[in-house]
Amino acid sequence: MSLQTLLSQHQPYLPRTLQSLAESVCRQLEEKLSADDLAVFADDRFAGSVLKVCCCSEFVRDSWLRNPGLLSDLVTSGDLFSADRGGAYRQHLLDNPADAEAMLARQLRQFRRREMVRIAWRDLAGWANLNETLVDLTALAEACIQTALDFFYQQACKRWGTPTLSNGEPFNIVVLGMGKLGAWELNYSSDIDLIFAYAEDGLLSEKKEISYGEFFTRICRSLIKMLDETTVDGFVFRTDVRLRPFGDSGPLIMTFDGMENYYLTQAREWERYAMIKARQVAGDFDTGKQLAALIKPFVYRRYLDYGAFEELRSLKFQIMQELKRKDRLDNVKLGPGGIREVEFIGQAFQLIRGGREPALQQREIQVVLGVLRELNLMRADDVANLKFAYRFLRRVENHIQQYQDRQTHDLPQQAPVQQILAYSLDFADWDNFKQELDRVRGSVQAVFDEVFSLSEQDSRQHAARQVWTGADEERSLENLAGYGFADPQAVYNALRDFKICSPIKRMTRKGAGVLDRLMPLLIERVPCVENRDITLNRILALFEAVAGRNVYLSLLAENPDALTQLITLAAASPWICEYLAEYPILFDELLDPRSLFEPLKKDDLRQDLRRELDRTDGNDGEQLMIALRQFKHQNVLRVAAADIMGVLPVMIVSDYLTWIAEVILEQVLERAWRILTDKHGCPPNGQIDTAGGFAIIAFGKFGGIELGYASDLDLVFLYDCADGNAMTNGDKPINSGQFYLRLGQKIRHILDTKMLSGVLYECDLRLRPNGDSGLLVTHIKQYENYLREQAWTWEHQALVRGRFVAGDPALKTEYEAIRGRILALPRDLAELKRQVREMREKMREHLDNSAAGTFDLKQSKGGIADIEFIVQFGVLAETAHNPALATYTDNVRLLEGLAAQGFIDADDAALLKKAYIGYRDYGHHQVLQGESATASDAEFKEMRARVDEIWRAFME
Template sequence: MFSLDNIPPQLHDTANMHIEHFNDSLARLELDFPENLQVISTLPKVFCCSEFVAQTCKRQPQFMLDLINSGDLFSADVRGSYKSQLSIYTFQNEAELMKILRQFRNQQMLRIAWRDLAGWSELDETLSDLTTLAESCIQFTLDYLYQQACNRRGIPVLFDGTEQGLVILGMGKLGAWELNYSSDIDLIFAYQQDGVLTDRKETSYGEFFSRICRQLVKILDEITADGFVFRTDIRLRPFGDSGPVIMTFDGLENYYQTQAREWERYAMVKVRAVAGDTRGGEKFMELIKPFVYRRYLDYGAFEELRSLKQQITQELQRKDRMDNVKLGPGGIREIEFIGQAFQLIRGGQDVALQERRIQHILVLLGEKELISAEDSQQLLSSYRFLRRVENHIQEFQDRQAHDLPKSERDQTILAFSLGYEGWDSFKAALDQVRMQVHNVFKEVFSMPDSAAQSPSTSTEIWMGLDHEDSSLNRLAKLGYRKPEQIYSLLNQFKNTSAIKRLTSKGASNLDKLVPKMIDMLAKEKNAYVTLQRLSALFENLAGRNVYLALLVENEKALQQLITLASASPWISKYLSTYPALFDELLDTRSLYEPLDKVALQQQLAQLIENIELADTEQMMIALRKFKHINVLRVAAADIMGAVPLMVVSDYLSYIAEVILEQAVKIAWHILAEKHGIPPDTSDEKMRFGILGFGKLGGIELSYSSDLDLIFIYDYPDSYALTDGGKKITSAQFYATLGQRIRSLLNTQMLSGMAYEIDMRLRPNGDSGLLVSDLNSYENYLKDQAWTWEHQALVRGRFITGDKETQTKYEAIRHRILCLTRNEAELKQKVCEMREKMRETLDKSDKQSFSLKQGIGGITDIEFIVQFCVLAWAEKSPSLTTYTDNMRLLDTLAEQKLLSQEYVSALKQAYCIFRDRGHKEALQENKAFAAQDELVEIRQQVADIWQVLMT
């Protein structure tokens, strides 16, 4: 009945033996085997490839017949029925329960192995089946033991009187829904709150639950005549074998926050409540997140996982087990470590990476460009290949084995089970997969090819600074022109109090980092100055080991840092102030390519989408982080000459605009939650707006600019009440809205302010209302405003708010700028204001020229433009279209109000002065030039001023 045509000849005897034993069992029990072609055609192969399946069918042939007759053997999804299948069993005691569970488990393991070896199931089905089987057996056992314990001693309750259950946490592959065929299950037991039962002995909850846990482990793990259910390991619990079997949530939280070792953190990446109290499990998952996923980018995870991997490799070498598909080079564990490293480093900031399933993580790593798309796909296919190999090794005898078989027969069986013609072809494919995996692993973890490497020259310099002569010789050998200066600076740095206070882990990272830095600096022209800047930066970072670890693990990031620090002291100080930005050094593309406004809007929206509206502090942190990241990108691109001046100002202005847009939305929703909103308003129709003046209005922001703002609202009834629970008038609502927005932006936090907000341009300055009614604002501008306030209005741009308010404001601005003015009086007032400013602010002297306030400088150009607009807008209304000086000058030329010669000179001067100002700022210098610089262009501006303004 059974054909051996597809079985390798050398395995015929094995197949025949198993088939014969099976037939004998059928005959002895007078059972008929169904004539099912699917089963008949696959039985020889399955029996040949799994002694466990063959022996189970021999001992319990009814198992096989039941699976065939019920159709379960052919079904890809019976996982949902495990619990219902178990629920039909009745038993009187633990011994009967143990027998039922083992027989049920053996039958299902027979089914799972058969489908896998016959080629009927995909890997994901096998892993999911095994996981669900384990969960069902755990839950079924727990339900029985918990009920028995409650019947004897009473029901444990929470403080609020509700029933309290046991929480069973699955670790490793069980937690990740990836259980392999003959895996043990790693469990941790927990319960929410301590207490005492009402039985005669006043049993503590801890004792009550501990007994259940011990009984559960015994029922699942103990080997009987029927075998076992699942090998159960509870050594991953706090304090391991010496720790209590179960702990309260408070006890667990305290342990993981204060005493847990690094490997326990890695283990928690895959933790999941697999049975017991569902709500309690959800609470535990929230409790453990801060331990597993740090808010910062934790690059120390690379070193920890690398060290763990080296320990595993050394143990395998000692036992001559390098052909281990799980732990050996290029094995499953290396793939898991790659995924875990990025999860641990970035999971605190990227919630998507808080994923237990390694296959999903590998896809995400490619999508997020944390590894190449090619490596992502290769690791995914390699993982699936290796997991199939692992399952087939274990399905052979239902043993927890990961080593490749040694005997020729067993090798032939494994190769045949996986569809290969022979051992050689399988081994070649396996070796190729493992080599590819190990290459990616070495690349990600920077693993050395040889454990025994001689220390580099730069390492000898750093470690041997006590020996001055040899250190100087080595520095000279590396190419340093003034080794004495470098030596002195390194020695001084090494002996600073901050460096001496480093933890052992921090010192270890520094001992790896500085030699790399010494090597790279040898190629820099201004090595000494750059080393000074970096030394100061690392002193500030000394207590933050994670950033040192980032640079140790990423030579490209270190090179970026050196390049930028060499070019600008501002950059190194900015990073020192906001070290969370170090991650930006990793990606050259994003670092030197600032985002356009649409991309900025999308980035900020993504950054805050998972923050609760009520969590104002986290919202403010996110706004500041967004600003710092993107200002760094602009500065890096500016320093390296990747973007021109006008684009730098555009980008800096876009960053502010996007933050203001989001601040308005956040503040509006916070107030709406508390007070409701005024009638006839909505998210799209707020009747509110923010006006930007000065550099923001003129789209000319610099790196350290504050924001000159005015808040306006256009609501007809100041006394109308909001529609929420805690009603306030519309006037109060808009005033509070303005306060909230300002608070979101200029509250001083550890990460600084988002922006310093200057609102002195509002009607009546500091004594005026924070938020101006739009009609009142127009009346003020028309009847009370000073000439300098009309000058400011030239650059008064609507930044954010609803379209209707924007339209009304722009009409008001147009009307005010187009007012009839006496040109002579206007010129006099503008000149008087310019002289006042020059007396107070111009710090030019015989040696230096103030680019902004000096004669023929930036402010002179701005005043010329403002005068022209105020004087001539009545007859040339197009002068009110733009708010930036460059386009205003172009309009003056187009309207033939200024000669093209004047406009070209003013534009050229404006760009030169502003570009020089930006560059000086990045060198931490004030915006000055030497008096013998830019003489001709300054004189041109001064001459034009004389012609137009006198």
Template sequence: MNPVTFEDIAAGLPETLREDVQRAWERYREQAAEAGARIPGHPDFLRPLARVWAASEFVAQSCEREPELLAELLESGELLADTAHGELRARAGAAVAEVLNAFDLGEALRRFRRREMVRIAWRDLAGWAGLDEVLRELTELATACLQVALDRLHAWLCRELGTPKDSAGRPQSLVVLGMGKLGAGELNFSSDIDLIFAYPEPGRLGKRDGLSYEEFFTRLGQQLIEVLNRQTGEGFVYRVDMRLRPYGDSGPLVMDFDMLEEYYQSQGREWERYALIKAWPVAGDPAQCTELMELLRPFIYRRYLDYGAFEQLREMKTMIIRQVQRRGMEDNIKLGPGGIREVEFIGQAFQLIRGGQEPRLRLRQVQAVLGNLAYLDLLPRYAVERLIEAYRFLRRVENRVQAFADEQTHELPTDEAGRARLALAMGFPDWAALLKQLDRHRRFVEEQFQQVFGSPHTREEEGDRETEALGALWQGQLDDEAALALLDEIGFEQPDEAHRLLDQLHHSLESRAMGKRGRERLDRLMPLLLAAIGEARDPNETLARLVRLLETISGRSAYLALLVENPMALSQLVQLCDASPWIAAELTRHPILLDELLDPRTLYTPPSRKQLEAMLDRRFEDIAPDDLETQMDALRHFKQMAVLRVAAADVAGATPLMVVSDYLTAIAELVLQKVLTITWHHLVARHGVPRCGTGKARREAGFAIIGYGKLGGIELGYGSDLDLVFLNDGEGEEARTEGPKPLDNAVFFARLGQRIIHLLNTLTPAGVLYEVDMRLRPSGASGLLVTDMAAFAAYQHEEAWTWEHQALVRARGVAGDPDTLAAFEAVRREVLCRQRDPERLRREVRDMRSRMRTELARSESGRFDLKQGPGGIADIEFIVQYGVLRWAHEFPDLVRYSDNIRLLEGLAGAGLMPEDDVRVLGNAYRAYRKRVHNLTLQEVPALVYQGEFIQTRAAVLGIWKRIFEGGDS
């Protein structure tokens, strides 16, 4: 074979780079000949050599320094394939297997790192490895070096001084937290490694006056840094930066877990939360590493939405911009405009704000976080795709800038050769083509950054005289006359009352420990809020409602930040509180709902049932099956969010009455289905699946939830209770569960029913899910909580009163086993279609209605009770129920539905009621219920002035009298 010449490998190399590469090639050949090392001759291998060496002086010099390296990497197969997970740890262990002291440990690791960095850089620059593989291997290389070094140093120190142990006698290790890109698994080519050291528990070695564990682990940490950081003839392993630890350079090198937790909870600053998002244990005992991360999570991810993160990150970015401008770093691809840091800020802002509630955002990799922002509809998908594309491009540029000399730099080259080298490494024909693409990405990143972080209030607004004057009013800097005049000017019809409310709020908040930042946010918010309230229909009442909200959220300045940062949310808050005290009260009880005000497109468009189901499933994706507390909170937040959207659309007039009830009913059904799933799985895990029967006839026993009343009739309103009945079909031979702790089916289902009620009506910090009424079950409050299907059928056929059959008209299955639900529907149909004595039925229905009027109607002078008053809702419901019970034996299709409107239509369709009567009753029923909805949203009882609905009530009463007092059959 003819010897390989430079021309064989330099085809296509830019002239600017040829001379340097040719000299490197000649030196390499000389060193290889002197060392007797073989030069690889395969053309597929040599073809990218000139490109790799042109792009990386580090690789070329490493090959020259160790001429056998290329042949070894090629013949071992290591250069041609990526490494499996854990493989680098094994190689690092083998590299240090024979070392006996810290100095030799460091030298062995330096040689090992150089070998692996040459391999990684070659694969990257040759185009043999993608970005994700390169970042992963660079991270795994660093963690491998850290872990093997720590293992050796820890063992040597324990042999010398003794082993630190926890209170249970278990050995303790130093836990090394990797910060930044190391912790995120995205290490770049020549990065420092930012570390924090911790250990589980304090103590002493040996006797009382022995070395403290803090001293032991401090010494260990110092040795680890020395091994990695020391510059020798072999270079360094990694530059170590410890400045991110608590108190920075002035703080202790190591802390025990309790000290670390205490520091972050009591003194931790926002930038430290930001830094810890990417933190991950990169060395130490795995169990102790997990324990530490659990301790840190509450500090990193707040339980509530934290919109203060925008403000904090904006301030951090401003500091970076000043630094960039001061040092002339505009072409810094990390810190400059549109650089890597801006992409990271976008993702991490949402992590800090929402990570406490959204597990999908508790990730360390920027690309994964961005992808989930699109999945969660927090950023448009096209924007996320472009951001990821830009991020990947910028990271490739970063790696290739650093791979040239294994130096930590983020500056684009300014010399002709450097630009030609980077263009070649990035696969562009020249610098101009590369710069065009780079600028395209940086412009897009900068635009997106400004959209996310741009201050919502321009300088002109901040300098607006009205805003300044309202700020002075809030701060108490105006005299009474000027304050009242200003409030009158912006729209308050009772400025003296508004002034009193503001004084009340100011004094109420003065005694609260809001902190400097909280007060600053409140002072920024109040002028904006007052200006918006002045535009309301009833500014004084709206202010009164918002004062209560502000008193509630003042201790959590993140909610104040949400409103300051989002003018749209502030505007929607004022509009909704102006429209409905019920909505205002809901927001006050559950401030987490303020987040729903950010996007009017979703706020005023209630999701479909399919969308609701997907939203609920999404909330449970990352909740552990046994984490009941989190499940209960997730259910409550889901219900509150969904109902708020319905109410917002309702007050805006965007949703018809029947659709409002459909939405509210669908929400309740989905909640019940999820509650049943949770409780069923919990009990089955403990006791096994309930079964009954023997032999081949043995089967799983079923359970069903039956909705009565408004739930059964698909007519739920805001704040409605749920009338429920629980049924099972698990009686028979060998009726018991099959599990580790078997139970009789009756006991199993009783516990299931109790747990369902517990999940629904237990008061938690997130409120009550639903109040539950079980009095419609067989035998009422004295009956069993869960009724067997056979017993239910017998009761309905033999013991139930007529009013219970009336209730059955509006009953339907809402959750549970399909066979059990079908069995209930069969019983319902049989019972309702039974032939009855018309006169007796009429008398019993009429008597029950008379009793209800006496017991339930709220008789106030000059007021009409929409629900129980004569000619009201209950009269219409009784007319419908009477019609179904009277004629279902002849017209069984009458029992097909459970809601009053379709039942009325069924009676008309069968010719059993005049069309005019059905139209009157249907219109009256809709009008009454719409009014009840509206009154509920105004937080007033379902009572109207006697002069309202006069003709409607008279028409309903006329039909009532014809049916129940006129002898119609």
């Protein structure tokens, strides 16, 4: 069996774009590895991880190919599978001492490569969590630093003697680890920032006179060279000592007294920020305690230091300007919403309050964020978002660096490497990964902008005017960042392009003056919504569309409340502005909420639609379809506006959306009937102006009077005629069965034909007898026979929500009688329960595609579908005893009926009703935001658990 075949058995999923890479990896391994080396593939854990790890890390792959025994050693020793290896690093180096500098250099580099391969392997294989990876990397650096320091200290003592404190005790230097090394958060290919200090000055004169300062400086130089120098075996850790007092111009090492004097008299504010994470990582830990005590007052002031906010904001802007000049906004560490911003947020509170709140005197940012929540200094949801974002971004950072063991924080630009990064993080493709990354970074920046926001209204207005004039790009970008825009450069560019677009350039001087008053207001007020970048772009597109009609812009400039209302609507839905641009008459209604936020009732809708359609050419099907779509868009927009502004509760929103669909279907049926009868005449039981013998039955959300903004229509077409072969009475007669079939086809064509204005409604007809393989229209007698003799239990469940919505009133009566009889059929309750439960489990298995940490409002456990299935089970079980249960089709009233019947406890029914309405309300607003009907795991947590408990009580 080839290695590729062996590995493919252990690799259930590999993106198509990486297949050739995987094949190349297999070929290289087969060429390089001996039979003994290949023996490690007998371990299923190892074999199952090889392709993913080797595809995602050139560094690991190349290290293995250079040293085929490397992985054999890691596997056979068990180190590859151990989560506790980090604690043994130091002992391993002590057990294998080096007796020469060259030997130490080789030993440390080979040891570092072995352990870096192990750490990357465990991370990419999904065996190690983030904390394990960061701690192992930090422990590895510490072990190497301490080992090298011990070696050079001993060598120096042999040559010059041993330095001692004033009390006669020998002592060594203190090595401070800064940044992520100090916080036990070292990233994969990070350099290490070190500061060196020693307790006391003195003179060694036993063998050859040398000051303590020179003695320790020589040790530090040798230590840096040992760690940083690249040899044939690579390097140990890139080492940076520029964070020391006075930077590059300062001495390499200072005494404690010199350090204290510097930090008290000359250190800059950013050095306080840097010192938050400082921790001794090697050297003399006895004297190190003294140094820590000296530094602490510099970092943590005894008073509330709000000046740190401005300093940190200034530092942040400096970094952002540098990134913009270097076109490095894709930097996951320093870019917008990156790792640095999460750290800035936590460390700002530490600098301001750390002296008064000892609990904030921590190094690890995740711990700091938890303390901020406990002290009620930040909202729990903001802390949760930041923690999630930090862990996500740190994994991204590590995986970027594990690819080639390069110290980079930039997202890859080449498509193949992008796919590798996405795959390493368990995303299907780059677009899915990038979408999640953008969401995560946006959530970080939103919190950052709130923490560092300007409070003075005058400053905000001045900043907004400055942004609109755009004279000073750098300052404009700073102001946009201050307003919380996720991508200030993109917003700046959008405003610049807007000002020079043709419709704006063609504006009159008066119109331009209106725009100059309006735009600063817009820039200042858009940050009141979370998705401010998107919202601004939507409104700019709207303003461009209506630029020729200055009156609308004047209304907004003179009425800031209307502008705020527009911003709220634009933020809530991607199509609000599009439709306002398409139907500017609705623009006026921003100033008159009585019309915008009071959608029409069903009778008024029916009159309006009939009036609109009567204006069209009855023989022009395209005009008909355009008019129907315009009617739908206008009225759904009214409902959405009322919904967004909180005027309508979710139950009423669904009522209005359902009424719109019903009124449209009534007219679609009537107009389709006219088109066919004009051509073929009527069946024997029909009239020219009335659709006789035909009915449209709604199922699902439509049948349950629970339509949402993105709902399709589940429909079944029924007809009734005594003789299907009877001919119509027109010039081109066809038999009645064929007539009703064509009527169904015409209705479907009007509903789901895609036009420039979209489809009217997506139409799902699979609930008809025999599904897609069945006839498009079904005779009413055959329908009852099918439901009684052939239908599955799930089709009876669907019938619970089956409702007549348009057609012949006589068929409505007949259909409702059939529905009542089928729902009231006697059933074996145990068998019914089994079938309903199995169908629900099958649905969840196939339809719940929610990602980890998300809750699919419909399909996840404790969601909408569980509630619906409980109701459907109850109706099928109880209608035989209480025919009144067949009266309604909506879940809320059915729950009330089941509670009245005693099938379900009244409190449980109330809970299910509350959950059902809550889920639907949340889902409505997700659609308006252009999002899927999912929520975070934390959302509805208790409610979901209670729904699931009720489900299990009934069904298990």
